[in-house]
Amino acid sequence: MRDLASAVKRAAFAAAFGVVSGLLAFGQPAYAANPLELNFGLFGPNYEGRVAPCESAMGTITTQFWEKESTFWNSSLKITGYSEIHEIAFRPWQSDNIPRRYCAGNVMLSDGKMRNLYYSIIEDGGFSGFGQGVEWCVSGLDRNWAYNPGCRAARP
Template sequence: MRDLFFIARKISLNVALGMLFGLFVSGQAAEAANPLELNFWLSGPKYDGRVAPCEAALGTITSQFEEKESTFWNSALRITAYGRIHETAFRPWQSDNIPRRYCSGDVMLNDGRVRRVHYSIIEDGGFAGYNQGIEWCVTGLDRNWAYNPACKAAGP
């Protein structure tokens, strides 16, 4: 009796596998795309490498920093001045990637402390790919650890 149960179980497993294989074999064959599926009107991104200089992002960083500190951290910190702004890299990876300019510098906050800021300007990195986007990090104030450790992930 025990052998009969074992044989029945083995046969049902083989039948199930056979049916599964049959579904794969009898599936529809792959066909080439018709002209409407070719997406001939989508040419893809054409990056020119036109990225603004480092100084162009400072106003955006100032306003975004103040908004982030007041909205999310209930803080009155503001950036009052910048110094030693310089480019650290431009397109540091292969040329097929989205062009970015990496910059660093010092910021003076309204609490009297000077901190480092690291940021990148990204071609077509703004909202919905329109305009240039900016990602930034002020060392010591990356409270949600988005660019940890010590804003190192904000650099190239």
């Protein structure tokens, strides 16, 4: 009985070794890209660092906040005012990254509470890469935890 078990183990090992050896034997070597495969003909956005000032995103944030609260959270909260809007950072990482302007401030909501707002304006970050994109977070109202904890992921 022991001989049969050891023979089965040896046969299974030999089969596995044969499969691995066969796969390695028929593998193709990797070659460098030929001139037609290089990126010489590609075009795309030329990031020039033209990012709008912090105040330009207020309308977008107000609209998107109202849409999110009313559609997904069945809430009647709206942003009624902004204060202390200021820039936190501009291109905080190396210059080859997509240009972003990070801003912060306070928002007054329709429930009478003042909350912190953190957002970034992204060059060519709009729909399909057209226009300025805005990513924002109101602390205490990040209900899907996209920027948790405390909107930290929305800051540089």
